[in-house]
Amino acid sequence: MSRSNYYVGLDIGSANIRAVIAEEISPDEPLRVVGIGMAASEGIRRGSVVNVEAVAKAVNVVLEQAERMAGHPAETVIVGVSGTEIACQNALGVIAVGRADGEVTYDDTARVLEEVQARLTLPLNREIIHVIPKDYRLDDQKNIKDPLGMHGVRLEMNALVVSDSTAHLKNISRSLEQAGTNPDSFVVEPLASAEAVLHQKQKELGTVLVNIGGSTTSVAVFEDGDLLHLAVLPVGGAHITNDIAIGLRTSIEVAEAVKLQYGIASPREVSKKEEIDLGMIDSQEEGLVSRYHVAEIIEARLEEIFSFVNIELKNIGREGLLPGGSVLTGGGALLPGIVEL
DSSP, rough: OOOGEEEEEEEEEESSEEEEEESSOTTTSSOEEEEEEEOOOOOOEETEEEEEEHHHHHHHHHHHHHHHHOOOOOOOEEEEOOOOOOEEEEEEEEEEESSSSOOOOHHHHHHHHHHHHHHHHOOTTEEEEEEEEEEETTTTTTEOOOOOOOOOOOEEEEEEEEEEEEHHHHHHHHHHHHHOOEEEEEEEEHHHHHHHHHOOOHHHHHHEEEESSSSSSEEEEEEEEEEEEEEEEEOOHHHHHHHHHHHEEEEEEEHHHHHHHOOSSSSGGGGTTTTEEGHHHHHHTOOEEEOOOOOHHHHHHHHHHHHHHHHHHHTOTTTTTTTEEEEESSSHHHHHHHHTT
């Protein structure tokens, strides 16, 4: 089977790096996962590369795991990226329809997409990852979702442009090269998550996807089937762990174990008399701690994260105005009681 029948995805997160190799049996069938790999992140802070060699070693580990399972090399990968330097902005492109009879063709939509990028002025240290069409205008007709086959003279595209730091993307590319592979393309992580978990109806109604990662929380807002807004917040599950470590005066490793084994997002679901024996987690630790107190620490940080999400919704005028509600993903979303909170 040719190499084009295999796809390799790589998610470089702050807590973990994961790889998946999928095989395309036929265009009409779902992709079949044939290999996976996972390792703890090294050299990543808040979604950004801070140590190229450490990232390369971790990527090499997960790709080798996936390759052994799949029996197929990961020569090029599609990379999911996050980080606080990701930003989005609205942009507009305008062209004249090419055909003499005024029928809009695929070439016209491709040209207006290029025009959006050409007209957009970005700083030299930023690079476009996605140009996502929101709607089109053909002469005086507005809010067109797909202009193909329609007739007119002037075609406009209203798009959302997602960009990232050039240095960040180059550092990821350098890490991948050291790991023996190359990036085929980049995908902003919240968009990949939305493709995986949101139904089209949720996107039509209006939904916010909140992905709580290790060091960041990404927010993607959808409305009328399109991406409306995207942001990455500099706070995530690792901050909860740090808070527990400070509150219990213990190590990060013990605090992470406490969070995973005993963590809950609502103190009201825990008895004030319930205690955690730290000695059962680490023989060097002594004493009992209140599980209720741990839940209070977790609740406080999660409330802060959700307040930041709400600020993003306020900024775009969508606070309380998304009938599809919110959908939680990411490792931080696994905390019991987080949906109710």
